Amino acid sequence: MQFSKLAVCAALLLPATAMVAVAAAPHPAFKLRHDNFEAMGRAMKSTFDQFKKPTPNLATIRKNANVLAAAATKVKGHFPVGTGPEAGVKTEALAAIWARPADFAAATDRLVDTTKGLQAAAAGTDLAKIQAAAGAVGGSCKNCHDSFRKPRG
Amino acid sequence: MREAAVPVKLWDLPVRLIHWGFVVLLPLLWWSAESGRLGLHKTFGLVMLTLVVTRLLWGLVGSPTARFDGFLRGPRAILDYLKGRGETARAPVVGHNPLGGWSVMAMLTLLGAQVALGLVTQDVDGLESGPLNSLVSWDTAEAAREAHELLFNLILALVVLHLAAIAFYRFVRKDDLVRPMVTGRRRFSEAVAPPHLAPLWRAALCAVLAAALAGWVWLGAPPFGARYPWDQPALAPLDAADYM
Numbered sequence: 001m002q003f004s005k006l007a008v009c010a011a012l013l014l015p016a017t018a019m020v021a022v023a024a025a026p027h028p029a030f031k032l033r034h035d036n037f038e039a040m041g042r043a044m045k046s047t048f049d050q051f052k053k054p055t056p057n058l059a060t061i062r063k064n065a066n067v068l069a070a071a072a073t074k075v076k077g078h079f080p081v082g083t084g085p086e087a088g089v090k091t092e093a094l095a096a097i098w099a100r101p102a103d104f105a106a107a108t109d110r111l112v113d114t115t116k117g118l119q120a121a122a123a124g125t126d127l128a129k130i131q132a133a134a135g136a137v138g139g140s141c142k143n144c145h146d147s148f149r150k151p152r153g
Numbered sequence: 154m155r156e157a158a159v160p161v162k163l164w165d166l167p168v169r170l171i172h173w174g175f176v177v178l179l180p181l182l183w184w185s186a187e188s189g190r191l192g193l194h195k196t197f198g199l200v201m202l203t204l205v206v207t208r209l210l211w212g213l214v215g216s217p218t219a220r221f222d223g224f225l226r227g228p229r230a231i232l233d234y235l236k237g238r239g240e241t242a243r244a245p246v247v248g249h250n251p252l253g254g255w256s257v258m259a260m261l262t263l264l265g266a267q268v269a270l271g272l273v274t275q276d277v278d279g280l281e282s283g284p285l286n287s288l289v290s291w292d293t294a295e296a297a298r299e300a301h302e303l304l305f306n307l308i309l310a311l312v313v314l315h316l317a318a319i320a321f322y323r324f325v326r327k328d329d330l331v332r333p334m335v336t337g338r339r340r341f342s343e344a345v346a347p348p349h350l351a352p353l354w355r356a357a358l359c360a361v362l363a364a365a366l367a368g369w370v371w372l373g374a375p376p377f378g379a380r381y382p383w384d385q386p387a388l389a390p391l392d393a394a395d396y397m
């Protein structure tokens with residue numbers, strides 16, 4: 001009697017714990033996009049640091065432009081359904097990403113376009129042009145964050 | 154022996170202006186940051202820098218009631234004051250009492266540290282940043298951002314303590330501290346030696362020095378953190394490998 005009760009409890013609990021374990025391991029997309037966005041943030045800071053320096057290093061700017069252009073193409077794939085605020089994982093992604101997929105796609109496209117633009121500008125040596133192109137990239141970050149990321153502070 | 158209660162001028166104009174400047178600026182800094190108006194926030198922040206530095210200089214060369222060497226007292230004097238014994242406790246205090254002096258120092262230190270963190274911090278994207286952000290790494294700037302957020306809460310706590318102390322003096326000790334900070338004058342029940350207030354030109358000099366520092370910081374502290382405004386940017390030479 002005692003034993004069968006235990007067995008029933010165990011039989012009920014095991015799948016439950018297994019389910020909890022599955023739920024606790026967050027979707028890999030969370031880490032992927034975090035790392036990707038942080039790489040973009042670092043590249044942006046490094047680029048804007050160069051603009052302030054007495055002698056901006058064009059090679060550094062080009063390297064950053066390549067990082068940004070490569071990272072930009074990945075953003076689209078980093079938001080599979082089920083990785084929004086409902087996932088119970090700490091995230092700043094807003095439900096609007098999945099509610100307005102066309103607008104979100106437009107925002108990722110704009111990022112891809114502007115980072116390509118920066119790459120193209122950085123191929124030359126006209127610093128004013130490069131700076132304007134980098135500003136356009138910043139505008140595309142802000143454009144998406146304003147509608148699809150939880151405001152901070 | 155009861156002297157007619159003569160008003161004594163004890164807070165000079167710079168001390169009062171800077172004090173009320175803090176009162177106005179703190180909510181503005183908070184509001185501009187919370188609403189994401191970072192350009193405005195940085196402008197207010199540099200005004201705050203000017204005020205804090207002016208006050209620090211005034212603490213060295215200002216009127217006796219403004220000077221650190223006058224109002225920063227040792228632990229003995231603080232204990233005596235708290236327990237109401239000894240000379241320090243019985244004599245009327247013209248200026249900060251031994252405990253109040255340290256609270257002024259604590260406030261100036263926190264405000265100065267908050268300004269310093271703001272200068273190097275960045276928003277989450279590395280898009281908006283303080284004028285000296287380019288002098289530090291991404292990770293340092295991120296740490297500064299967290300500390301800038303935390304320190305604001307400490308400043309708020311100190312402000313609350315400050316207001317509580319004023320209320321305590323007002324309602325328990327029946328001593329109004331606010332009015333003297335507005336008019337500069339207060340009445341004493343016995344004759345006291347009025348402090349020799351320092352000349353205003355000296356305060357103006359402190360303010361000019363502080364404003365110059367703020368201006369230099371605003372430019373990004375050339376030549377260290379940025380180039381001089383009149384310098385044309387020069388590109389570093391590239392070798393062929395960079396094109397491939």
Ligand code: HEM
Nearest residue numbers: 153182186195198199267268271272275276282283302305
């Ligand atoms: C005593 C003076 C200052 C106070 C009380 C203050 C207060 C604040 C507060 C409350 C925030 C919002 C933190 C958050 O919740 O995210 C903030 C953010 C910020 N502050 Fe200040 N600040 C001061 C000085 C400065 C200065 C001098 C600068 C640079 C010129 C500056 C630059 C910034 C920047 C760039 C942010 C955005 C960081 C973020 O996104 O969190 N601050 N500040």
